[in-house]
Amino acid sequence: MKAVIQHATNASVTVDGSVIGEIEHGLVVLLGVTHEDTQQDVDYLVNKIIHLRIFEDENGKMNLSLKDTVGSILSISQFTLYADTRKGRRPSFVHAAKPDEANRLYEHFNEALREADIHVETGEFGAMMDVNLTNKGPVTIIIDSKDN
Template identity: 50%
Template sequence: MKALLQRVTTARVEVSGSTVGQIDKGLLILLGITPSDTPQLAAKLAERVANYRLFSDAEDKMNLSLLDCQGAALVVSQFTLAADTNSGRRPSFSSAAAPDLAEPLYLAFVAALQRLGVPVATGVFGADMQVSLTNDGPVTFLLDTEKK
């Protein structure tokens, strides 16, 4: 499972011209899921995301987490994060989880963030979405549950 975190001052996702999810200060989280991912990994990644220190404190150091700054999360499914890009000129998506496996894990990640006290907005799983954001910093990190 991969989570691309983007620190934002605002973010929104639209489907067919209608806003389906929107946040102000917080994280836009693009979530990529592989066939080997589990609900336990989703919960562990959610805990890491909620407590990952990437917001600035009074001394302008990245010492505050999403929970510390009372930010929100906009979680968007992003199967292309699971693509194999190691060779050729076209990505392979064989390493991405099938929708029937990925959607419950996406929902488990969202629910885990909510249980931790993070306000969560979402996109629509599997939909063609347009995502808009104002990246704050810019600050972007990729968290990956795969063992290296």
């Protein structure tokens, strides 16, 4: 499971011209799921993301976590994180999990965040979405659960 995490001062996701998710302060998480991902990958990423110290403290140091700052998450499912571009010019997505399994783990991910008392807004799984955000810093971090 891969997550691209961006520190955002605000973010929203729009489907068919309507805003369906919006946050003011927190993280935008683009989440990709592959075939061998399990609940353990979900648990690892949730714990890592909510405790990652990437928010500035009163001295301007990245020393605070999402939990410390009571931030929110805009969670977006993103199968393209598993694009394979080694051959040709058209990406292959064979490493991305099948939609049913990917959606199941994506929903578990969001529910685990909520169980950790994080406010979560989401996109719509499988939909064409427009994601807007102001990336503060900019801070963008990639985490792969297989690297733990």
